[in-house]
Amino acid sequence: MSKAFIAAVLQDSLACTGVATAKAADDLVGAIVAELEQEGGFTLPSFGTFSVHKTKARKTLNPRTGEPVKVNAGKTVRFKASPNLKKAV
Incomplete structure (x- = not known):
C-alpha cells in the first residue's frame, strides 16, 4: 500500500480532487508517525x-x-x- 493508493481510494469515495486527496493522505501518514513518536x-x-x-x-x-x-x-x-x-x- 502506498500514499498514492490511499489518495486514490479517498478520491473515489469522496469525489474530491487528486491534489486534495494527496494532501489528505500525506496528513494521515504524518499524523500516524507523530503519534508513534509521541505515544x-x-x-x-x-x-x-x-x-x-x-x-x-x-x-x-x-x-x-x-x-x-x-x-x-x-x-x-x-x-x-x-x-x-x-x-x-
Whole structure:
C-alpha cells in the first residue's frame, strides 16, 4: 500500500480532487508517525496495532567480507494484526 493508493481510494469515495486527496493522505501518514513518536503506539480498530520497540546494540557479521560489525541500539516499529484482519485474510 502506498500514499498514492490511499489518495486514490479517498478520491473515489469522496469525489474530491487528486491534489486534495494527496494532501489528505500525506496528513494521515504524518499524523500516524507523530503519534508513534509521541505515544509509542497507534491502534486502528479492526485493523491492528503499531508499536515502537527498542532494539539492543549487538554485533553481527558483514555478509560480504565476514568482518564483525557493531550495530547501535535503536528503535523499530512492529505491527500486530487484529483478529478481524486475521479472519479476513
